[in-house]
Amino acid sequence: MAIRPILKYPDPGLSLPCEPVAEFDGDLAALAQDLLETMRAAPGVGITAAHIGVLRRLFVLELSPADGPLYYVNPEILSLGDETIRHMEGSVSMPGATDEVERPRQLRVRYQDLDGNVVEEDARDFHAVCIQHEIDQLDGIFWLRRLSRVKRERLVRRWQKEK
Template sequence: MTILNILHYPDERLHTVAQPITEFDAALQRMIDDMAETMYAAPGIGLAASQVNFHKRLVVIDISEEKNDLLVLINPQIIAMDGITTYEEGCLSVPGIYEEVERAQHIKVKALDRNGQPFELETDGLLAICIQHELDHLDGKIFVEKLSRLKLTRILQKIKKRKAM
């Protein structure tokens, strides 16, 4: 397995809308494994294919403490959501930045597993937030862009300052 390079905001490639996956071949299985290894090594709890410059509708998530409960979502779609919650989010593409973001509290998602088998999942809490965050990546959206213009400007200044060091 390979640890992949994670794109960092404000890289424009993060705004690319991911395309559906139609081939469930060995290359896709390798990409899933590489993405999981990359996420665990980062360390993170979720990674969208768009973050590693693979613009297909693929997400890997593992919110378990033991890091042994990998969830693979291919061509995921949220089909129901309700309630509102606020959670402090971070992102592997925006390292070191954590901000409160408003999300749906409860979601129902349909997707394909790594073998192309359809499934549905109803969830809330951290997993629901993580799924929404990663699906935003597939649509070319970054969590910091949900914030006020002032907060986003400060974050961009902080990123620019870090790069200059």
């Protein structure tokens, strides 16, 4: 397994939607392991295949080392709660840049595990925010697009100056 190079903002690959995963095989398991190692090295709590230039609908979350990694293949949000939460977000593709984003506080998601089994799960708070953030990336929506134009431009200027 390997730590892969991460696309950096504003790489156009970060704006491309990902294709569904059709084959649940050793290649998928190896990609998932590479994603986990790459995310840990970044460091981050979530990463999509798109972050490393692989346009497949797969992401990994590791919200706590004690709980271990969670793998989501072909995820789709089934429902969103009405209540919202504001949380600081960032990206492994834009290290050091963060801002507050408002999203639904809870959701229900359907996805497949690495063996192709269909799973439905309810998530709240930080877990729900992370799922929405990563599904956005799979859809080609970089997290900055969730900010107002003014906040986005200010953050990008500051990030470019720092790097």
